[in-house]
Amino acid sequence: MAYIKTLSAVDHTQAQGDQKALLDTALKQVGFIPNMYANMVNVPGVLSTYLHGYSAFRQKSGFSPTEQEVVFLAISRVNGCNYCTAAHSMIADKMSGVPGDVLQAIHTGQPIPDARLAALFAMTQELVKNLGQPTAARVQEFLDVGFDESHLLNIILAISVKVLSNYSNHAFGTEVDERFAAYRVG
Template sequence: MAYLKTLSAVDHAQAQGAQKEMLDTALKQVGFIPNMYANMVNAPALLGTYLSGYARFRAESGFAPAEQEVVFLAISMANGCTYCAAAHSMIADKMSGVPGPVLQAIRQGQPIPDAKLSALYELTQELVHTNGRPAQSRLDAYLQAGYSEQSILYIVLATAVKVLSNYSNHAFGTQVDDRFSAYKLA
């Protein structure tokens, strides 16, 4: 349920100053203004921080695109963000090469049929659920799957980025964009 009652999405045509700059950047990056961005830009620093952190995670994490989507989906599912779960499901399916059975398992809360991606998903979810204090056994499974300790810090970065978007979507009750509405969770 949305709890911000007096703020509304910023119309790109009406935006000025920092809001316009941020929305222009978003338009160049993704080809449209997602509803989430139009809401977040009410506080330009919020959207700017989100876009910067998101881009740096994508560019610097060392995770393959499919792994990046598994991380974003794990966080969004843990935080109950239906908007981001839909968006990242579409990206996972159409752009990042997440295997269909893996995406289906994530969306249905079932065991993931890929040991490495499962270890990544499980550690990410546990980091969210434990406020960054996972069990040693979960860390061991993650490291044994072939991931590095440094990569855990990039999961922390992704978590921070997704908290910005997930919590903003909760605050606004952001409607899922038509472009990925087919991926809304039932």
């Protein structure tokens, strides 16, 4: 249920100052203004922080594009964000090379048929569900498949970024952009 009712999406053509600069940056990065960005920019610091953290995760996390999508999907699924689940499902399918059976397993809650991706998904979900306090067994399982402790911090970065987007989408009841509509889950 949307609970921000008096703020509305900022129209890029009407935006000024920090809002315009951020939306210009977003337009250059993704080629359009996602509904999520138009909502987040109501408070420029929200969109600015999101864009900075998202870029840092994408460029410097040490995760492959496939692994990055598994992380983002794990977080968005736990947080119940249909918008981000649809968007990252489209990116997973069209851009990041996530195997179809892995994406299907994530969508249906079935076991992921790749041990490394399964451990990554489980670790990420446990960090979100347990507020950053995973079990020692889960951490060991994660390390045993070849990840290291810096990967744990990068998951925390991704969680921070997704909290901004997932929670903003809940607050606004953000409509899934047409580009992502075919990837709606549930």
